Amino acid sequence: MSHFVRYCYANNLMLPDFDSTHLGKLQESLLAETSSDGLRIRQNNHINAILNSVVGFLVWLQERGDPHTYHNLAGTEPGVYNVLLEPAKNSYGRSYFKHEFSLTKNTPQHHKTGMPQQFIDAIENQIYLEDEQTEKSRASPNGIQWRNYLYERRAFIQWAMLRTGMRPAELEALPLDLNLAPATTKVLYIPTRKLRNDSLNIRPFKLNLDGAFNIQHYLEARRKFCDHLSKSGLASPIPNSFLLTKEGGPLTSRSLSKDFSRLVKRAGLNQDRVCLSMYRHRFITQEVLVHIKEVFHGETISRRSLTNAVVRNIEERIRKKTGHKLGNSIWHYFDTAFDMLGVWGSVDNTLSNLQSLSDAEDQLKKLQRQVKSDRFSKLEISAEISRIEQLVKKIRNNLLF
Structure with missing residues (x-):
């Protein structure tokens, strides 16, 4: 609404005088705004939302204001209302008003797609492969210390994006002091980045035991890397940042995204549009499924079963985890959820296996790395690796995506 308020102020316009001509000019002004590199600031979907x-x-x-002053602002009768509207319904049967200045929806390049499992597997395998190649090379002790930490940092980022739906800017700003004892608190404190506000609001994200130990494992790797930097005189003092660079400085979201993009290309995914936001879309879609399941208690439903009240209730519950209002975009996640699973009967099976699969794969990767570095006897843990591999295979066979 801030764009609307600024437009009215700049044009010395009173609310009763705002009409379709002004709505068209507001649309044009939003389309015309570009960044320093000449690209549009807002995509069509964003402008439509405004x-x-x-x-x-x-x-x-x-409906609520003075009937004598605001009686003809917007409606469906030509020549009567300032802004002409047309009643319509979406695929869920939800009523809304159309107007002549709606833009064509974004192209598939901007479509919100969850990270598919095959991409996740490829990226995880690339992280593991690069760590293995470094272990076999004749790198310097300093280089080995860095590569060990880099492996743990990448593995933690992958886990955090999958399990929490965080944005890169929130990963960058993770408070170290609040998250030093996740195994005790069973909570990850995540900063919420507001789009037009530099201040941080902290939201608690509940963890299961495996999640808490995953974070604790990363923190131990970070501590060892910091000890190495301090003893070597390579960095002093170490910043109070959750994620670190090779020099011991704070890792920015921009550097995080660049490292991810290069990793994706080396994993052979350079022909696909793969970005960090896909983790968030996957997370939100799974959350939508979980909450629908709770609301309808396993009943068979269709898209038309989702009333506005149900959707807004689910959005509010998800917002507490993601820290951001989803607004009309939440309808997309319902579409994705239904399309991804095909039939409602498959939801039970999918939801019951997703968490178990991720936990088992995390355990497997850690054990494989321990064997590779000879930190434990191969005989001691080979049976455990075999057991987890069989568990992962069994769970995957039960999953539909």
Whole structure:
């Protein structure tokens, strides 16, 4: 709504005078805004969301405001209302108003797609492969210390993105002091990055035991790397940052994204559009499934079973984990959830196996790395690796995606 307010102020416009001409000019101004490199600041879906908010506000003001002043702001009769609307329904049967300034939806390049399992596997395998290659090379002690930490950092980032739906900027700002004892607190304290605000609000994210130990494992690797940097005189003092660079400085979200992009290309995924936001979309889709399951208690449902009240309730519950309002975009996640699973009967099986699969794969990767580095006897843990491999195989056979 801030764009609407600024437009009215800049044009010295009173609310009763706002009409379709002004809505069109507001759309044009939003389309015209570009960044320093000449690219559009907002995609079509973002502009549509802004215009729809303006229309929704006009309808609300017409219903709740002074009937003598705001009686003709927006409606369906030509020549009567300032902004002409057309009633419509989406694929869920949800009612809304169309207007002539809606833009074509974004191209598939901007479609919100969850990270598919085969991409996750390829990236995890690449992280493991690069660590294994470094172990076999004649790298310097300093180089080995860095590569050990780099492996743990990448593995932790992959885990955190999958399990929490965090954005890179939130990973960058993770508070170290609040997260030093996850095995005790069973909580990961995540900063919420507001789009127009530099301040941080901390939200608690509940952990299971495996998740807590995953974070604890990374923190131990970070401590060893910091000890190495301090003893070698390579970095002093070490910053109070959760994620570190090779020199011991704070890892920025930009550097994190660059490292991920290079890793993706080396994993052979350079022909696909793979980005960190896909982890978040996967996380939210899975959360939608979980909450639908709770709301309907296993009943068979269709898209039309999802009323506005149900959807908003689910959005609020998910927002507490993600830290951001989903708004109208949450409808996309319902579409994805239904399309991904095909039939409702498969949800039970999928949800019951996802968590177990990720936990088992995390354990397997750690054990494989311990064997490779000879930190434990191969005979002592080979049976455990075999057991977990069989568990992973069994769970995967039960999953549909």
